[in-house]
Ligand code: FES
């Protein structure tokens with residue numbers, strides 16, 4: 001049994017220690033907002049925050065976590081309580097297929113938590129590890145800037161808060 | 174109420190049944206907007222559900238490809254929804270004893286103009302169900318549209334921004350087996366033997382079984398399941414680890430020694446061979462002889478992968494007498510018919526639940542990944558989810574084929590072409606690969622692939638239009654420069670003399686080809702991109718103009734020289750005529766995405782093959798374009814109210830030639846092969 005903290009909630013798990021966090025989230029905890037795409041740390045689809053830093057969850061084993069705080073897209077906001085980044089994402093109609101977008105948003109969140117007013121170059125650099133086959137990059141950059149400005153204007157502190165997990169219903173055929 | 178596009182419940186819940194696959198192109202939003210406008214409901218009153226595969230309901234309208242979603246459904250969907258609207262109005266008239274002309278629908282309510290009378294749709298269902306559906310209903314006028322033409326943010330955008338899109342990869346059922354398959358790395362190869370001792374020792378692995386294609390000689394295009402070994406486990410990771418631990422002996426068969434270079438060599442040889450052009454050989458030679466000058470060139474483009482961000486996956490539950498499938502598929506009704514045929518069950522026993530896909534681009538039109546799940550579920554009689562690893566989606570998938578197109582021109586003494594000969598990938602022009610230019614005679618000969626194919630084929634965003642656009646738009650550019658005529662003016666000149674081309678080819682192509690529409694996009698683009706006035710600023714430009722399935726697009730690329738053999742692309746300007754634009758935000762996004770797609774194919778590593786095996790393993794070797802590499806993109810739509818045509822692929826084929834034509838303008842170097850290696854683009 002191992003206990004890990006996801007979006008502020010403790011989860012006890014009986015899962016082999018070498019299983020990557022990505023699959024712990026997706027298959028065991030049913031937090032499917034975090035996505036598998038490359039499995040080797042080069043696409044960014046599986047990005048989560050661990051203690052505020054962006055981490056490729058496909059490349060972090062369960063064993064490597066102890067008292068860390070993991071934040072996933074589920075912990076960021078939901079329809080009634082959207083994070084500024086999500087608001088900006090929606091306003092700019094960023095997602096196409098949407099599959100890369102959880103990872104994009106988590107990387108953007110990490111950037112904004114250390115840089116309240118990023119330039120194009122800052123954004124390009126911070127987002128270089130997040131691929132999008134649909135080609136939504138220009139809108140992502142625009143949305144990050146817009147979210148940054150919304151956050152600055154509301155003088156919200158930009159530290160990362162979480163809303164806890166929203167359960168995922170599994171349906172039976 | 175009998176309408177396959179909409180379901181209205183007594184509590185006035187209104188569900189739009191989207192009979193088209195959503196894979197990011199925005200069709201679910203666009204079609205819902207059309208339905209909402211025609212019915213008289215608000216977008217936020219509508220829930221969207223995807224129809225299960227059903228050719229008896231939707232004919233061939235449901236399977237999604239060819240940028241056809243909005244174009245094909247525009248008339249049928251509107252008529253169906255308008256019929257429901259009128260039926261609801263008749264039901265209200267029946268109840269209130271008033272006249273239909275005095276009633277209208279808004280926000281899911283029928284209103285009587287002359288009184289305060291109102292009734293929610295849901296209250297009228299009982300009466301409506303007793304009435305005959307009206308015929309010859311009137312469709313809404315454009316001035317009555319509330320949503321069409323506006324950048325409406327659809328539910329799919331909101332779901333994705335909160336990570337809640339229900340991709341098939343997220344599915345989990347009690348008792349479900351998670352499967353991963355190690356497939357034969359050479360197309361056409363077979364399994365000799367395997368040892369699964371190590372795989373079975375991986376914690377979570379439950380069973381290991383051999384996978385055999387359901388057909389003795391699988392077609393590369395239809396079906397195409399490979400020989401393989403499946404590992405079934407209690408979670409995806411265990412299945413992946415078990416798969417890695419398999420020890421397998423393959424017999425690669427006829428392709429085991431071949432490489433992509435061999436294919437290129439064969440295609441070039443065939444395209445240059447003297448056995449001439451078609452049955453019209455005498456005519457071709459006679460016309461060609463009249464010219465004063467001759468020019469020829471060939472162009473090549475390599476194998477490519479669709480590389481959808483959501484790896485291929487499907488879940489199936491075979492219960493003996495019926496099969497249920499959950500997949501992000503572009504072909505829900507074809508899939509149902511195919512599974513019915515393969516498993517010997519009637520189509521009515523098969524349900525294909527179509528979920529949103531994390532990208533399709535043509536790959537999810539093919540059923541192989543669904544067949545695998547069905548075969549495994551048949552074996553275990555449990556729900557089975559097959560997940561492809563990223564490596565699988567590159568190494569053992571289906572690919573955009575290698576192409577070589579060879580063009581020859583016979584020119585008059587001013588350098589204007591009087592005849593063309595084409596030998597290449599396509600049999601001749603079609604709605605997807607049209608020839609818009611007014612050149613008196615053009616002769617075509619398709620190049621057959623030598624068998625067996627090295628890699629099985631899949632459609633890839635814009636399919637054959639990509640090589641066709643590359644070769645035609647580069648060749649036209651070459652001729653313009655030879656004639657010392659501005660390449661944009663040269664195109665406009667050729668289009669001015671061109672006739673409308675008949676190409677009605679229902680249901681996939683819905684209209685003829687209008688060269689003047691293409692010419693119009695060129696003229697607008699010239700103005701928007703300041704064509705021809707950049708040289709003083711060090712800006713070099715290239716142009717292409719493409720028609721694809723009755724949509725039209727001119728692209729102008731601006732680039733500059735930033736170092737020796739180093740260029741920088743600053744901007745792509747795209748001018749599009751796709752008829753009435755339903756949702757400008759999404760239509761623009763499709764052009765942006767197509768440009769990124771085209772740039773990726775132009776600048777990044779393609780799929781290469783050695784000893785029958787694909788060499789690219791993952792996104793480290795099959796790279797995608799990154800944010801910093803995307804130039805500024807400006808998109809303009811020709812304002813019109815013609816019926817909408819398609820937009821999902823239109824801007825792919827013209828991107829590479831526009832860049833390469835700009836490279837020529839900047840450097841005098843003519844690049845005819847993809848990908849572009851020198852000069853370097855930054
Ligand atoms: S899935 Fe982890 S980086 Fe791609």
Ligand code: FES
Pocket residue numbers: 095096097098099100101131132133134135136197482531532
């Ligand atoms: S939105 Fe489809 S991969 Fe990014």
